[in-house]
Amino acid sequence: VHIAAAFSPLQIVQDLQLRLSSESEVVLTSSAAYSQDFIPRFSSSGSPTYVVGVKPALVGDVQKVIQYASQYNVSFLATSGGHGYSWSLSSVQGAIDLDLSNFDNLEIDESANTITVGPAWHLSNITSTLQAIGKELPVGQCPTAGLAGITLGGGVGPYGGMYGAISDSLLSVEIITGTGNIFNVSATQHPDLFWGIKGAGFNYGVVTSLTYRIYPATNxxxxxxxxxxxxxxxxxxxxxxxxxxxxxxxxxxxxxxxxxxxxxxxxxxxxxxxxxxxxxxxxxxxxxxxxxxxxxxxxxxxxxxxxxxxxxxxxxxxxxxxxxxxxxxxxxxxxxxxxxxxxxxxxxxxxxxxxxxxxxxxxxxxxxxxxxxxxxxxxxxxxxxxxxxxxxxxxxxxxxxxxxxxxxxxxxxxxxxxxxxxxxxxxxxxxxxxxxxxxxxxxxxxSARKLPALRALKAVYDPGNLFRYYN
Ligand SMILES: Cc1cc2nc3c(=O)[nH]c(=O)nc-3n(C[C@H](O)[C@H](O)[C@H](O)COP(=O)(O)OP(=O)(O)OC[C@H]3O[C@@H](n4cnc5c(N)ncnc54)[C@H](O)[C@@H]3O)c2cc1C
CATH class of the missing domain: 3.40.462.20 (Vanillyl-alcohol Oxidase; Chain A, domain 3)
Incomplete structure (x- = not known):
C-alpha cells in the first residue's frame, strides 16, 4: 500500500505525535533529525523507502503505531540493526520506519545464566558485555547486526557448533503482534507463537525484549x-x-x-x-x-x-x-x-x-x-x-x-x-x-514441512498481514 495515496507524510507525523508518549520521536525522513538519529541501513539495494521515522519510547507506543498503521492501512517496518538485506524489502514503499533504538534495556542474572536485552542491542555490545562477566552466547559474525533481527530468523554463527542456532538459546520475548496485543511469549506462554518466533519471528509482530540463556565462557x-x-x-x-x-x-x-x-x-x-x-x-x-x-x-x-x-x-x-x-x-x-x-x-x-x-x-x-x-x-x-x-x-x-x-x-x-x-x-x-x-x-x-503451522500462526497473530515484507 502506498500511503501517499491515503495520508500525507506530514499528516502521519501529526497523527502519531498526538498519539505517542512525549519521549517518542516522530519526524519526516526528509528532516535532518532523521539522518542524525535513526539507524542507517547496511544495504542500499533492494531496500525499503520511508517517509516518516518513528522512535517509540514505550512498548505502548509501539502498540499505538501498529494500531494506527493497521487502521489506516499505512505500511511500516521495524528496524533493529538495519542489516536486513533481502531485496523483498523493496516492497516497503513510502512507509514508516519504526526504529527500535530506544529499547536498549539490559538485565543480566549471572546465577540464573540469563540475559534480557532490547532490540537496540547489536552483536558487538552483547559480546563485550558477556565477555566482561565470563559468559557467552552464540552470535553472528557482523558486529553491528541487530541481535533481534538475527534471532528472529534463527541465527547462525561460530558458537552455533556448541549451542545451536541463536534462537535455540531464546527463553522468552515480549512482542506486540499484528492484532495489537502485547504478549509475553515463552515455552509456557503462547508456546505456538514462541515456536514460530524462533526462525520466522518477523512475520508476526514487533519484538521489544528478548531473554536468552547464557553459558559460562569456554576456555x-x-x-x-x-x-x-x-x-x-x-x-x-x-x-x-x-x-x-x-x-x-x-x-x-x-x-x-x-x-x-x-x-x-x-x-x-x-x-x-x-x-x-x-x-x-x-x-x-x-x-x-x-x-x-x-x-x-x-x-x-x-x-x-x-x-x-x-x-x-x-x-x-x-x-x-x-x-x-x-x-x-x-x-x-x-x-x-x-x-x-x-x-x-x-x-x-x-x-x-x-x-x-x-x-x-x-x-x-x-x-x-x-x-x-x-x-x-x-x-x-x-x-x-x-x-x-x-x-x-x-x-x-x-x-x-x-x-x-x-x-x-x-x-x-x-x-x-x-x-x-x-x-x-x-x-x-x-x-x-x-x-x-x-x-x-x-x-x-x-521449508514445506513448517509452512502449514506458520500459516496457522499468521491467521491468529497477524490476520491483517501487516508483517509481510521481509521474506
Ligand atoms: C554484514 C552482515 C553479516 C551478517 N552475518 C550474519 C551471521 O553471521 N549470522 C546470521 O544468522 N545472520 C547474519 N547476517 C544476516 C542477519 O541475520 C540479517 O541481516 C538480519 O535481518 C539482521 O537483523 P537486523 O536487526 O540488523 O536487521 P533489520 O534490517 O533491522 O531487520 C531485518 C528484518 O527483521 C525485522 N525485525 C528487526 N527487528 C525486529 C523486531 N525487534 N521485531 C520484529 N521484527 C524485527 C525487520 O522489520 C526486518 O524485516 C548478516 C548480515 C550482514 C549485513
Missing part, C-alpha cells in the same frame, strides 16, 4: 583463530578437507572460507578463517591438515577474546559489514553435502568470469561450516528454524563498487547460486532466511 573466553590464503589450484584440496569434516567436525571448530579475486595473483584465491574455541594446541590439530596444503600466507592468532572475533577472523574482512549504504547483491544456498566436483566447477566458473569483468570483481563466495553438534541438541520440532542439517551456509556477497555494477553482479550471483545448488544435496533450492535474496520463496526459507 576463559578465548579462542584460536587461524587465517590462511590458498591459491586457486589448491581449491580441490580445500573442498576435500572441509568435506571430510562434515558430520565429524568438533563442536568448537568452525570453518569460514571466502573465494575472492586477488588482483596481485590475477585470479581467484581462497581466504580461510578457522576458529577453535579452546586451547591453541587442541585447535591446531584440526587446522594442521589445511596448513599442510602450504597456503601462501598463514596468520595464527591466540588468544582471541570472544568479543574480538570479527576484528581478527578472515584478516578482519568482516568489519566491512559495519559499513552503511552498501549497494549489496546477496544470494545464498544451503549445502547439505560437500560435492567436490561441483565446487571445482563453480570455482573454475568464477575464475574464468571474474578476472575479465571489472563490474563483478568484488564478488565473494562465503562459506560458513559449523559443527552440527549444537544444532542437533534441539529436535527439528522445537522451533520454526528448519535448517539443523545444513553442512555449509554458502553465500554470494556482491558488493557493487558503483550502482551501475548491480545488474552484472545480480546476473552473476544468480548463476553462481544455480551452479552451487546443483551440488547442494537438495533437489529444491533451500536458503537460510536471513541470507536470502528475497526471490527464493517461503518453501525455500521456511
Amino acid at each position: 576463559n573466553g578465548e579462542a584460536l583463530i587461524v587465517n590462511a590464503l590458498f591459491t586457486g589450484p589448491k581449491n580441490a584440496s580445500v573442498w576435500r578437507l572441509a568435506g571430510g569434516l562434515v558430520g565429524r567436525q568438533p563442536k568448537e571448530f568452525t570453518i569460514n572460507l571466502a573465494v575472492q579475486y586477488n588482483a596481485t595473483l590475477g585470479g581467484m584465491i581462497i581466504a580461510a578463517g578457522f576458529i577453535y574455541v579452546g586451547p591453541q594446541a587442541a585447535g591446531m590439530k584440526y587446522m594442521q591438515p589445511f596448513l599442510d596444503l602450504s597456503p601462501i600466507e598463514v596468520e595464527i592468532n591466540y588468544p582471541v577474546p570472544y568479543d574480538n572475533f570479527t576484528a581478527v577472523l578472515l584478516y578482519g574482512e568482516l568489519k566491512g559489514g559495519t559499513q552503511k549504504g552498501v549497494p549489496f547483491v546477496p544470494y545464498a544456498v544451503n549445502l547439505y553435502q560437500v560435492d567436490v566436483e561441483n565446487l571445482i566447477e563453480l570455482f573454475n566458473y568464477m575464475n574464468q568470469t571474474i578476472p575479465i569483468n571489472s563490474e563483478i570483481k568484488t564478488a565473494t563466495l562465503s562459506w560458513a561450516q559449523f559443527s552440527s553438534y549444537g544444532f542437533h541438541l534441539y529436535p527439528d520440532s522445537s522451533s520454526a528454524f528448519p535448517y539443523r542439517d545444513v553442512a555449509v551456509f554458502l553465500q554470494f556477497d556482491g558488493f557493487a563498487l558503483d550502482a551501475s555494477d548491480i545488474p552484472s553482479l545480480n546476473q552473476f550471483g544468480q548463476e553462481v547460486r544455480r551452479l552451487a545448488q546443483k551440488g547442494s544435496g537438495s533437489t529444491d533450492l533451500e536458503t537460510y532466511v536471513n541470507f536470502g535474496h528475497g526471490d527464493e520463496g517461503p518453501a525455500a526459507w521456511y
